[in-house]
Amino acid sequence: MGMNKFVEEIIKIVSKEVSLPAEEISGLIEVPPDQRLGDYAFPCFTLSKKLRRPPNQIAKEISARLKATELIPEIYSIGPYVNFKVNRGKLAEFVLTKIFDQGDDYGSDKVGEGKTIVIDFSSPNIAKPFGVGHLRTTVIGNALYLIFKKLGFNVVRINHLGDWGTQFGKVILAYKMWGDEKELLKDPISTLYDLYVRFHQEAEKDPKLEDEARVWFKKLEEQDKEAEALWRKFRDFSLQEFKRVYRMLGIEFDSYAGESFYNKFMDQTIEKIKSKGLAQVSQDALIVNLERFDLPPCLLKKKDEATLYATRDIAAAIYRYNTYHFYKSLYVVGSAQKLHFQQVFKVLELLGYRWAKDCVHVDFGWIKFKQKMMSTRKGNIILLEDVLNRSIQLAREIIEKKNPDLEDKEEVAKEVGIGAVIFADLATRRNKDIDFDWDQVLSFEGESAPYVQYTHARLCSLLRKYGKPIGKKINCNVFSTEEEWSVIKLLQDFPRRVKSAAESYEPAFICSFLNDLSSTFNRFYQKHRIITRDAESTSARMLLVKAIQVTVKSGLSLLGIRAPERM
């Protein structure tokens, strides 16, 4: 349970009558799903086991004995729970003052201080189109970066580019046979991808090509000048295009050490695995047998001696530990690679690395497109850039209809269009598949970035309309409506939500928080006037408005989404 002074007070009250250590009590306290049940609850199941008596009976007895205080004026039992109600005025004062003082820092924490988290995300493959298949890893990874940073962690963003492997022998060979420099310059990735596709078509007719391609990859591995120059060119061009998309999304990386970077560690990695007696030859390939863990063998080297994806991931993990001494090393990669990471982590464990347990595969489901929505430049691969541009265009059209006089229309269209795509992706829990539906993605009605952004703009417009400076000295007893109370409780819960999003690697928790906060505020806004002649109530409600605005903006920023002030 996230600590605030109300929870602390409850722990103090409970520990006077219950013989459990404070930390254990703190771990047990929960927020009841229905507000009417109370603000916090202490379940008596643990005590029931210990005392061998029914939990309902224990709850009843304890609640009779516990003494109410100023912060916690009501204590009563419901079934197996002891329930607590907090002093609303005090809570409002506490939360609103805190947000006022902390501003954009509200929700931040020091839990991560001195700890490093490495996040491997996005990691597209060079010479291939940057497709929508890489959207999830890209935005989930970036959101986790922002969330962990908020909690004080030192976060390292790594783009483990797919820039090595036998396929580059094919691309080099194809380029040498059919390539054209001018075309390459004009549209590098498409050109390379076409060459790659063509290679496979031709190789079906002429299997000798496969051998030739292997020779080219061998050359590349042996640092042949020509092979390396071509490969570097392909890599640079690809990277330029990837970076264009990253700029649109506002995403940066600390390292682009991709697969090729680990070449120099291949020999020593394989030596290490051999020296631990883990490697064996099977069907001419070098493998680690993982049968006793119910896993297929981890392939280290193929017949032709070329090293593999897994070998490079093993080397990369070791390198990352030696370089960053991470507290956690995350891999934001689709669930299709579950087995791969199980194998890699198992080999690391067998190598005796204590930190193998700190490597986490943050997996996620597929993204599907509901409408066949757009022409794509590249066969059936939907380009990420096209999706973003399409979304910006739709946002532009909506703005043109709703608010044609808006200043900075173009900028806002970008913030809304891109935000919409990011939110649509993140709002779905990782393990679920996404049905990408443009109507929902760009809806202003709820569960979307435009809805939350629009709420933010509405809050900003109230602040502009009020026009006076916001003060933190207010009479909190003026908050009397159920809507105000709900919104204040949500605000106070923000720091805890950030933490649980981090603990479960689930940016979706922030999305649902923002949906709840927006809809609760909008309910309040529809029912009650905020700026009235009553100065005392107006200044209190404006402080509340400010607090919500700050929190919405800060929540969006944890997802990598901008919060325009006008829409």
Ligand code: ARG
């Ligand atoms: N390049 C891979 C792909 O696009 C993802 C790499 C993920 N990271 C890793 N360390 N294996 O499927």
